[in-house]
Amino acid sequence: xxxxxxxxxxxxxxxxxxxxxxxxxxxxxxxxxxxxxxxxxxxxxxxxxxxxxxxxxxxxxxxxxxxxxxxxxxxxxxxxxxxxxxxxxxxxxxxxxxxxxxxxxxxxxxxxxxxxxxxxxxxxxxxxxxxxxxxxxxxxxxxxxxxxxxxxxxxxxxxxxxxxxxxxxxxxxxxxxxxxxxxxxxxxxxxxxxxxxxxxxxxxxxxxxxxxxxxxxxxxxxxxxxxxxxxxxxxxxxxxxxxxxxxxxxxxxxxxxxxxxxxxxxxxxxxxxxxxxxxxxxxxxxxxxxxxxxxxxxxxxxxxxxxxxxxxxxxxxxxxxxxxxxxxxxxxxxxxxxxxxxxxxxxxxxxxxxxxxxxxxxxxxxxxx
Numbered sequence: 001x002x003x004x005x006x007x008x009x010x011x012x013x014x015x016x017x018x019x020x021x022x023x024x025x026x027x028x029x030x031x032x033x034x035x036x037x038x039x040x041x042x043x044x045x046x047x048x049x050x051x052x053x054x055x056x057x058x059x060x061x062x063x064x065x066x067x068x069x070x071x072x073x074x075x076x077x078x079x080x081x082x083x084x085x086x087x088x089x090x091x092x093x094x095x096x097x098x099x100x101x102x103x104x105x106x107x108x109x110x111x112x113x114x115x116x117x118x119x120x121x122x123x124x125x126x127x128x129x130x131x132x133x134x135x136x137x138x139x140x141x142x143x144x145x146x147x148x149x150x151x152x153x154x155x156x157x158x159x160x161x162x163x164x165x166x167x168x169x170x171x172x173x174x175x176x177x178x179x180x181x182x183x184x185x186x187x188x189x190x191x192x193x194x195x196x197x198x199x200x201x202x203x204x205x206x207x208x209x210x211x212x213x214x215x216x217x218x219x220x221x222x223x224x225x226x227x228x229x230x231x232x233x234x235x236x237x238x239x240x241x242x243x244x245x246x247x248x249x250x251x252x253x254x255x256x257x258x259x260x261x262x263x264x265x266x267x268x269x270x271x272x273x274x275x276x277x278x279x280x281x282x283x284x285x286x287x288x289x290x291x292x293x294x295x296x297x298x299x300x301x302x303x304x305x306x307x308x309x310x311x312x313x314x315x316x317x318x319x320x321x322x323x324x325x326x327x328x329x330x331x332x333x334x335x336x337x338x339x340x341x342x343x344x345x346x347x348x349x350x351x352x353x354x355x356x357x358x359x360x361x362x363x364x365x366x367x368x369x
Contacts, residue, residue, distance in 0.1 A: 039106065039107060040108070041108075055134065059125050059129060060125065062128060062132075063125050063128035066127055066128055068123045068124055068127070069152060072155060072159060073156070073159070073160075074156065076201045076202045076203050076311065077152065077156035078156045079172050079173070079200050079201045080153040080157075080200060080201035080204060081152075081153035081154045081157025081160075082157045082172035082173035082174075082200075083172075083173050083174060083190070083191055083200045083201070084150070084157070084230075084231060085157055087190075087191075088230075088234075089114075089154070091104065092104045092111035092138070093111050093112065093113060094113040095169060096169040097166025097169065097170070109137060111137075114158055115161050117158050117161075118158050118161070126154075126158055127148070127152060127155050130142055130151045130154050130155070131148065142230040143230045143233050143234060144228045144229045144230030144231070144233060145228050146228055146324040147228050147229060147319075149318075149319070150229065150230050153201075153203070157172075160172075173200070175190075188247060188251070191204050192204060192205065192206055192207045192208075193257075194208055195208055195254045195255050195257075198257070203309070203312055203315060204312070205308050205309075205312050206257045206307050208254030208256065208257060209252070209256030209257065209304065209307070210251060210252060210303055211300035211301070211303075211304070212248045212249055213300040213301050214301055214303050215248035215251055216244060216245065217301055217330075218303075219236045219247075219248065220244075221327075222235070226327040226328040226331070227325060227327065227328060227331065228324065256304070256306065270351050270352075271348070271351055271352050271355060273344075273345070273348040273349075274345075274348035274349040274350070274352030274353065277289070277290065277345060277348065278290040278291050278349055278352050278353055279291055282345075286340065287337055287341065288337060290349060290353060294353075302330075308354060309354055310350050310354035313354055314347060314350035317338050317341070317350060318338075318346065320334045320337070321335070321338035321341065321346065323335060
């Protein structure tokens with residue numbers, strides 16, 4: 001019995017001494033500066049294994065509470081994700097039909113192509129990585145604070161990417177003939193459309209026909225971080241005041257888009273309930289009538305809603321209600337109103353405001369995308 005106890009103790013002492021020696025050796029190497037951190041030199045294989053293991057365990061742990069929404073196979077989600085990818089991600093990660101740029105090819109670790117990302121990671125993992133970025137990889141966090149609704153389209157796109165040909169990708173991302181697959185231009189019309197083409201997705205608003213004052217206010221709020229968007233904040237911050245004024249003036253002068261019917265016809269009872277809120281408000285809850293400000297005949301600082309999709313209006317009302325668009329004075333006004341709406345009321349008013357009946361104009365009854 002005594003012999004066995006000594007033997008076990010010797011084993012523990014030996015293991016402890018080995019670990020201590022390994023830690024001291026590692027500390028000595030780090031302190032000496034011998035370990036080469038140049039991007040031109042790869043890690044040791046064991047270093048890569050440790051880093052990969054740590055990365056996967058960290059992502060899995062920190063994404064454990066992420067709730068994956070329904071509808072990631074929605075074509076509108078995929079198209080919006082494709083455009084986000086083309087505008088912000090493809091410069092580092094290879095796009096279908098594109099090629100790696102020399103600068104990003106020299107990064108270490110190199111940004112991987114993402115056509116197999118959905119096979120390697122779960123949806124919750126992908127959303128967490130896009131939202132928070134990864135240390136020591138050059139992968140930044142999503143700049144739009146709280147805008148998880150902008151992150152999920154990218155996850156939807158990554159799920160669809162393995163089956164996309166270069167032509168499918170160009171179409172989904174609404175790439176114009178002059179745009180290379182990995183170098184999409186920052187052209188407002190590529191996302192928001194113009195008088196001759198619709199936005200890339202029903203989750204993106206058309207801008208043509210909005211007032212110049214409203215468009216300038218929106219750009220200023222994005223640039224000053226008073227309105228959050230991972231896509232719009234970097235773009236608006238990079239515009240000169242002259243360029244912003246020119247864009248606002250050109251979009252304001254374009255004709256308003258027609259009011260379209262999106263998919264199935266809305267339920268008549270839902271439209272009726274939404275119409276009551278939009279035209280009369282809910283006085284008992286201090287909810288103002290939507291069209292008292294947004295009819296297009298009021299202050300030019302309020303956006304016009306005709307031509308916007310039901311999905312976009314519902315999304316923005318949800319952002320207001322969740323407190324994710326309250327950094328500006330106009331945002332705080334809308335947040336107070338949206339918080340007083342129930343889920344079904346929010347959906348009903350969005351359905352009505354996206355319908356032709358709200359404005360008395362003709363509807364485009366062609367099938368939605």
